Amino acid sequence: xxxxxxxxxxxxxxxxxxxxxxxxxxxxxxxxxxxxxxxxxxxxxxxxxxxxxxxxxxxxxxxxxxxxxxxxxxxxxxxxxxxxxxxxxxxxxxxxxxxxxxxxxxxxxxxxxxxxxxxxxxxxxxxxxxxxxxxxxxxxxxxxxxxxxxxxxxxxxxxxxxxxxxxxxxxxxxxxxxxxxxxxxxxxxxxxxxxxxxxxxxxxxxxxxxxxxxxxxxxxxxxxxxxxxxxxxxxxxxxxxxxxxxxxxxxxxxxxxxxxxxxxxxxxxxxxxxxxxxxxxxxxxxxxxxxxxxxxxxxxxxxxxxxxxxxxxxxxxxxxxxxxxxxxxxxxxxxxxxxxxxxxxxxxxxxxxxxxxxxxxxxxxxxxxxxxxxxxxxxxxxxxxxxxxxxxxxxxxxxxxxxxxxxxxxxxxxxxxxxxxxxxxxxxxxxxxxxxxxxxxxxxxxxxxxxxxxxxxxxxxxxxxxxxxxxxxxxxxxxxxxxxxxxxxxxxxxxxxxxxxxxxxxxxxxxxxxxxxxxxxxxxxxxxxxxxxxxxxxxxxxxxxxxxxxxxxxxxxxxxxxxxxxxxxxxxxxxxxxxxxxxxxxxxxxxxxxxxxxxxxxxxx
Amino acid sequence: xxxxxxxxxxxxxxxxxxxxxxxxxxxxxxxxxxxxxxxxxxxxxxxxxxxxxxxxxxxxxxxxxxxxxxxxxxxxxxxxxxxxxxxxxxxxxxxxxxxxxxxxxxxxxxxxxxxxxxxxxxxxxxxxxxxxxxxxxxxxxxxxxxxxxxxxxxxxxxxxxxxxxxxxxxxxxxxxxxxxxxx
Numbered sequence: 169x170x171x172x173x174x175x176x177x178x179x180x181x182x183x184x185x186x187x188x189x190x191x192x193x194x195x196x197x198x199x200x201x202x203x204x205x206x207x208x209x210x211x212x213x214x215x216x217x218x219x220x221x222x223x224x225x226x227x228x229x230x231x232x233x234x235x236x237x238x239x240x241x242x243x244x245x246x247x248x249x250x251x252x253x254x255x256x257x258x259x260x261x262x263x264x265x266x267x268x269x270x271x272x273x274x275x276x277x278x279x280x281x282x283x284x285x286x287x288x289x290x291x292x293x294x295x296x297x298x299x300x301x302x303x304x305x306x307x308x309x310x311x312x313x314x315x316x317x318x319x320x321x322x323x324x325x326x327x328x329x330x331x332x333x334x335x336x337x338x339x340x341x342x343x344x345x346x347x348x349x350x351x352x353x354x355x356x357x358x359x360x361x362x363x364x365x366x367x368x369x370x371x372x373x374x375x376x377x378x379x380x381x382x383x384x385x386x387x388x389x390x391x392x393x394x395x396x397x398x399x400x401x402x403x404x405x406x407x408x409x410x411x412x413x414x415x416x417x418x419x420x421x422x423x424x425x426x427x428x429x430x431x432x433x434x435x436x437x438x439x440x441x442x443x444x445x446x447x448x449x450x451x452x453x454x455x456x457x458x459x460x461x462x463x464x465x466x467x468x469x470x471x472x473x474x475x476x477x478x479x480x481x482x483x484x485x486x487x488x489x490x491x492x493x494x495x496x497x498x499x500x501x502x503x504x505x506x507x508x509x510x511x512x513x514x515x516x517x518x519x520x521x522x523x524x525x526x527x528x529x530x531x532x533x534x535x536x537x538x539x540x541x542x543x544x545x546x547x548x549x550x551x552x553x554x555x556x557x558x559x560x561x562x563x564x565x566x567x568x569x570x571x572x573x574x575x576x577x578x579x580x581x582x583x584x585x586x587x588x589x590x591x592x593x594x595x596x597x598x599x600x601x602x603x604x605x606x607x608x609x610x611x612x613x614x615x616x617x618x619x620x621x622x623x624x625x626x627x628x629x630x631x632x633x634x635x636x637x638x639x640x641x642x643x644x645x646x647x648x649x650x651x652x653x654x655x656x657x658x659x660x661x662x663x664x665x666x667x668x669x670x671x672x673x674x675x676x677x678x679x680x681x682x683x684x685x686x687x688x689x690x691x692x693x694x695x696x697x698x699x700x701x702x703x704x705x706x707x708x709x710x711x712x713x714x715x716x717x718x719x720x721x722x723x724x725x726x727x728x729x730x731x732x733x734x735x736x737x738x739x740x741x742x743x744x745x746x747x748x749x750x751x752x753x754x755x756x757x758x759x760x761x762x763x764x765x766x767x768x769x770x771x772x773x
Numbered sequence: 774x775x776x777x778x779x780x781x782x783x784x785x786x787x788x789x790x791x792x793x794x795x796x797x798x799x800x801x802x803x804x805x806x807x808x809x810x811x812x813x814x815x816x817x818x819x820x821x822x823x824x825x826x827x828x829x830x831x832x833x834x835x836x837x838x839x840x841x842x843x844x845x846x847x848x849x850x851x852x853x854x855x856x857x858x859x860x861x862x863x864x865x866x867x868x869x870x871x872x873x874x875x876x877x878x879x880x881x882x883x884x885x886x887x888x889x890x891x892x893x894x895x896x897x898x899x900x901x902x903x904x905x906x907x908x909x910x911x912x913x914x915x916x917x918x919x920x921x922x923x924x925x926x927x928x929x930x931x932x933x934x935x936x937x938x939x940x941x942x943x944x945x946x947x948x949x950x951x952x953x954x955x956x
Contacts, residue, residue: 691918742915745907749841752905755882760901765844 178206182214186221193222194533196515200233201456201496208248209240235517235663237291237499238307238456245280245287247325250304254293254418255653256576256639262301265318266290272322286325292501292657293418294457297576297639298344298583306331307459310338339460343425344583347599349570350550350562351433351543352586358432359477361552365440366485374400374444377548379556381568386412386504386541387611387635389567392548395538398528400445402536407447409438409490410532410539412509414455416501417612418657419637422572423542425584427454427461430546431468435492437545439482440552441538442490450492451532453509456499465494501661502711506539508663519665520709543572543636563589567628575600577640585638593623596638604643607726612637613654614714617647617721647726648733651718652680658715669712672703676716682742683733689740693730697723741767779812782941783829785854786818789843790870790910791836793819794927795861799833801930809934812941816853829854831940837867838911842904851917856940859919860933862926864912871910878908921946924953 185202189195199218204210210233219226233239251257251266266277270288275281278289296302299311308331310321317338324334345352365373378393399407411434415423426434438450454462469492472478482488495513497503503512507521510532531537547569551559560568567589576582579602587596597605608618610627611634618625618632625632641650659673676699679692700716700723707713723730745765753763788796796819802809817826826832832854838844851857862868873881886897913919923936923946932952939946 739918741917743909743911745844745916748907748909749905751877751879751908752882755879755897756899756905758899758901758905762841762901763905765841 178214179217181206182217182221186218191222192515193224194513194515196222196224196229196232197236197498197512198495198515200229200236200239201498204239207243208246209243212241215241232515232517235500236456236497239498243280243284245275245285246328247286247331248304248306249286249288249310249321249325250291250294251289252292252294252296252300252302252304253290253653254297254657255650256297256419257293257300257302258649258653259577259641259645260301262303262313265301265313265315266303268315269318269322272319273325285328291457291499292416292661293420295415295421295424295455296341297419297421297574299342300576304457305334307456308339309341309457309460311341341424341428341460342583343429345425345586346575346581346583347585347587349586349588350559351546351570351572352430352584354433354550354553356433356436356549356553358436358472358475359483361433361436361549362439362443362477362483365443365552366483366488370444373440373552376556377444377551380551380559381556381566382544382547382551382559383567383629384541385543385547385571385635386506387417387614387633389629389633392540392544395528395540396441396444398526399447399536399538402529404529404534404536405446406449406535407442407445408532408535408537409441409445409447409450410506410509410513410527410537411438411450411452411492411542411545412504412506412539413458413542414453414497414504414509415458415542416455416504416661417614417635417637418654419574419576419609419612419639420635421574421576422584422636424458424461426542426546426572427458427465431465432472433546433549434542435468435472436477437540437548438492439477439490440548441540441545443482443488445536445538447538448489448491449532450490451513452492452494453497453503453513454494455497455503459496462494462496469494500663501657502663502709505709505711508709509539510537517663519663520711522708541635564626564628564630566630571627571634572636573627573634573638574636575638575640578602578605578642578645579640587627589628590626592626593618593632596627597623597640600640602640602642605640606643606645607641607647607650609639609641609650609718610634610637612639613657614710614717617650617718617725619725646729647722648680648683648729651722652684654718655680655715658711662711662715666706666708666712668702668706669708669715672699672707672712673715675699676703676719678742680719682740683730686733686735687740687742687744688730688734689737690734691739693723693734737768781811782813782831783816783827784813784818784831784833785816785826785829785850786820786833786860787826787835787846787850788819789834789836789847789864789913790839791861791863791868793835795833795835795864795925795933798861798925798927798930799933802934803930805930805934809937813937826850826853830856831937832857833860834858834864834913835860837863837870838907838913838916839870840904840906844907844916847913847917856920857917858921858923858936859913860923861928862924865914865922865924867910867912868926874909878906882906923948925955928952 219229280287301313303310382392383389480489500518503518508518512518527537573585579600581600659677662673664670703716817823832850936946
């Protein structure tokens with residue numbers, strides 16, 4: 169600062185951000201998010217200053233900023249409207265609404281308006297599938313968009329009305345809980361589960377958790393007690409508890425409901441994990457799309473600190489010290505993968521790590537770390553209150569307890585449903601009133617596509633595992649377009665670290681688009697199937713290996729949706745050959761036979 | 774009674790939007806050329822200067838597709854060759870010539886033929902003899918079906934020799950990692 173001639177207000181603000189985060193490089197992402205609020209984007213000079221102040225290479229800071237979708241290295245509009253682009257919102261008409269808003273504001277989607285006022289674009293699923301079409305405006309969720317509402321929004325933007333002054337109704341987010349069971353029906357006073365667990369002692373509490381046979385609700389279904397025990401038994405004494413609230417799987421929103429209305433259960437679950445493992449540090453990694461929940465969550469944390477449920481000597485237990493810090497994500501699906509999440513938590517790009525070693529022994533900053541899903545942590549409160557045996561009485565042999573499902577798509581009553589594990593798809597479809605269902609996508613874009621002949625299968629780790637997404641498609645939907653939407657999603661969210669995923673998802677997207685554009689040939693199906701295998705077998709992490717799932721499943725179960733897009737030829741060029749000569753024809757003024765090409769090779773001499 | 778001499782395989786080669794580097798690398802197989810010529814004979818190729826390709830067993834295509842003539846030649850190869858191989862980086866990905874893909878071809882023609890300093894009364898050539906450039910340079914598999922890809926810039930003579938001997942012997946060509954590793 170001494171050598172600089174001019175010190176601007178923004179520089180001073182940046183200094184205060186640096187101080188707020190203790191100048192720790194681990195908080196780089198948090199600082200970038202805060203620094204972006206100064207101008208709405210991150211000018212090069214600010215990146216440089218951050219790098220200098222933190223003693224990091226500038227490329228490292230810019231590399232982190234460039235990784236996250238919600239960090240901008242170029243100026244953006246004062247209003248940034250991002251339409252949620254999951255297939256569910258598309259079915260709700262999001263594309264037409266986005267076009268209408270863009271037209272009303274005279275702006276091309278994906279670009280900033282010339283006066284710098286506004287940009288309109290798409291973003292990956294924002295977790296509002298049951299109340300869409302939805303969008304984010306400067307990070308705040310807009311739900312239930314209609315033509316009228318979009319027009320009103322266009323007017324508010326043109327008149328420069330601050331987002332804070334827009335009608336509250338536009339931002340209404342409902343929990344939409346449609347079926348309650350053990351967890352959602354629970355009315356627990358903060359601290360009750362903790363008191364019960366403390367009364368059992370550390371060993372007693374872990375024994376209950378083991379007896380519950382609780383498995384992780386994030387999708388992989390790893391046994392929670394095994395994870396906690398491994399963390400506790402790891403040699404490094406500095407244990408860490410992380411709550412994975414990066415609910416990015418398209419079509420999932422049940423964690424949003426837990427965070428909005430059951431945050432005490434989630435934080436208490438983290439504290440229970442701290443009690444079991446001896447952790448003193450906790451982090452909740454909140455996806456950027458849920459940033460609007462941050463004030464609420466901070467308030468709940470403050471309440472718990474005031475009540476002696478966080479901090480030193482928790483619940484009167486001498487030496488039981490634990491506190492929770494909330495870290496924000498910034499729009500990166502891959503950070504839902506636990507090792508990528510840890511990288512992000514350390515202020516880096518969200519590139520998944522090579523495992524083993526697993527986070528339980530080498531996690532956050534190399535310390536033993538428990539990473540659990542929001543729902544898993546909330547469920548540990550039930551175990552503490554009722555005991556493990558009681559918990560294990562619900563569900564199936566290998567999947568105890570209940571599961572929250574985020575139901576969206578073609579049904580009259582979308583929302584969050586809590587069912588005991590073992591429920592059949594048919595029962596779920598009946599509960600939400602779905603009719604003429606042609607397919608259900610269980611587990612989000614990376615999950616499985618199930619056809620009607622499979623509707624008697626059960627939601628359970630031993631049959632159809634799921635992190636909670638349940639997207640319904642009726643017989644009017646085009647399952648090829650569903651798969652294509654997911655393929656675009658993965659191509660966008662690939663972290664770019666490994667070639668099979670970075671290139672494979674882009675190639676797969678190219679083939680799906682070729683079919684969609686009417687240039688498909690039988691040969692392309694073979695290429696698609698080859699790419700599916702390559703992605704599955706050669707990718708660095710689960711994102712790449714699950715990216716082809718929707719294509720693999722729909723190719724088996726809805727193959728005619730692909731076949732009807734194929735031409736009669738075995739092979740079709742990837743682009744319009746004659747169209748590719750148009751510019752040269754224009755420049756030369758030629759229109760002779762040699763200035764044209766046929767797309768069908770047979771037509772050529 | 775001695776075995777009948779096996780029919781020699783017909784091989785055609787061509788360089789489209791390439792630099793002939795892959796062909797040079799092919800020649801780099803040196804004395805193996807004699808062994809190769811016991812098993813194959815060349816049809817259309819820069820080595821024979823034949824202008825059209827007859828029915829062939831194997832077609833080797835160097836370079837990407839940058840103009841209308843490339844499309845016609847490539848289609849002729851596809852029509853005539855049982856097995857078509859994309860030889861080298863440009864045939865596989867477009868390579869160096871595809872560096873122009875972010876430029877507008879109209880602006881390129883303008884810059885070269887109309888607005889270059891010292892150029893008076895220039896015009897964009899419009900002779901029908903000249904092939905029109907495509908707006909972008911494409912890998913060959915976007916225009917015709919391709920059976921094998923032999924990467925490298927250029928692939929080494931050793932890699933080309935190994936690839937062809939596999940193919941001629943009826944084995945699926947497979948290059949060991951060192952033959953695909955360039956840095």
